[in-house]
Amino acid sequence: MNAPPSPSPSPSPRALWPDFWVASGHHLCDRDAQGRLMPTPDLWRAFLARPELLPPEEACEAERVLHAALLRDPLRPVDAATLARLADPDAAENWQVFLGFRDRVMAHPTLEAAWIGLYRAGVQGVPPLFLQMLTQLVTRAAMEGVEDAYVLRAAECLFRPQRAAIHQGALLLADEETVDARAQDGDFGTLGQLLAEAGSPPREVELDVLGAPDPAPYAARADAHDYALDIAETRPGQHALARALERFLAHVMGEEVSIRPAMVIEDQNWSWHVGLDTEATALANDLWHGKEVSQTRLARILWLGVLEFTEPSRVLPRAAGQPVYLALAMDAAQRVRLKPQNLLTGLPLLQAEAAS
Template sequence: MTTYWPSCGWELLQHDAHGRLLVTDDYLRHLLGRPELAPIAQSCDAEQALHRALLSEPRRSVADTELDRLQDADARANYAIWLRFRQRLLAQPTLEASYLQIFRSQVDVPPLLVHELTQVLLRQALGDACTPFEARAAEMLFRPQKIALPGDGQVMAADDDTVDRLAVASFGDLGELLRQAGAPLRSAELDVLRPEVEDDYWPRSEAHDWVLPIHHGQPGLEALCRVMERWIAQLLGLQVRVAVEREIDDEQWVWHVGLDAEASAVLNALYQGQEIESARMERMLCLFSLRFADPSAARPELAGHPVYLAMAMDAAQRLRLKPQNLLLNLPLARPS
């Protein structure tokens, strides 16, 4: 059995007959272990007592008066956020349903917790038979990426937090290389994930220090297609096929979904016939098509047409994918 992302809490969850994830007390305890909530030496007695009580009974109600007794304002705010997040998780029968409901209503969950929820759902979607390329591509759905364009059509994705961390830790040439737009990431001492070294990903799956080539013809891009397919299957129960495309066929273009804010804006403008400045077009990284295995799952106007997907980096060469767009913006015949 392949082990990866061991700290995401997936092993603490249960699942129903359909493979959907069920919240457990141990998973709630796992969330209580986040550094924003774990008591420190300076924590007041009330804060330490509340943390112990929740570890003992993770679903217990917490009165406002209990929060008011916490001396540290940040601690009060963090517990209020956690309790609201817990309410979101427990209000639905599965984690999948909770995730969808978070985005179908007013989003009041911080990105850190959304990313944590996304990761554990991806862990379930990918299962134990996924490849290193699929696991690394899946990281793109819950961790922002720094994009480099070394030339010759290459597109390289590195974990944005890792790049920043190494840049700060390394003064001189290394830090400068990491900060330069388009600097070759290999020269910044980050390993590039290639078929001949792919198994080295597993023991470092939580280091987030692999560079993933995502230009045409690379296994990383195909892996991202498979990840998106499994994500939709896990969350919506629908089978789709995602493929890399070179361009949009205008005669086939009836629906599109941007995988990030930048791509959404560009696709919307192009669809409306607007001119796009060349700098923005150059930031478009990849185009995909999505087709439903069962055509009746889509709205009638999509018959015979694909859904076009696209992703793009911003002006700072960062890619921030929004996997929720794949769930909320597809032209489904019936809401899932």
């Protein structure tokens, strides 16, 4: 008599957890023991499949051959003579830019280390799209295991430009690209007027405000980037942004910190701050130097945070034991451009070590 079949092992809780930001290509990467991402040929094939790198109809045969060869072997070296055979000098320059980016990334053991290396050495000449894609990948790895939709939505701000809208106690952040696309399509809805005031065309745009921490509904729409986030005082989004920044710093930069939201900076010994965007940097610098700042400019500050290091020995002596104030602001057109690289260059660390 045959023995009864053994029961199938139950999947782990994480295996059942909904995936998110699938379009980032994180599933095309390997992971090291710390969960950091290691690029594979399949990840580079995903880059090569983007419209920006697909040869157009009018492309010469040499460009088509180059693209096909890279699809077969994305890490193959390409010499100057190969690029010189391309009929279009602009196409040759574009390929040189991509290959330079690929080689700079592959010079590091992980994508996280590459992200740090690129911003330390300078990103001049690297297309913003490539930097956005790389930032999304390392942010996705940093958010692995997060079970709070508010934190995941807040983390989108690290790699997706936002529009801000303030209305009836709500301080909403909405994805700029999504707002623009919905407005052009005439997809009407209740948040339209708010977002029109934030710079979108004068028509209504349908977006839902994230209203629950359950990650499943969020994950189902994560790649659409169509949830708005309320970061007003006491709202979950205000604290979620702090949690997202903590996760990013711990995973990408190896810095354990605690961050709490704040309404104002009331510190006679204010010694260090980091603006998370260009507008916030200028505002915080003016305030720190005691310059008069108009109420109109002050009203652009959307979020303040107080950062404290878990390991004080890594902090510059003149900032040791002191909080670091973080600021996020919108510009005059109510656009929000959070730059996580400002944390890399702006925190008072003795030596910011690359994650590897």
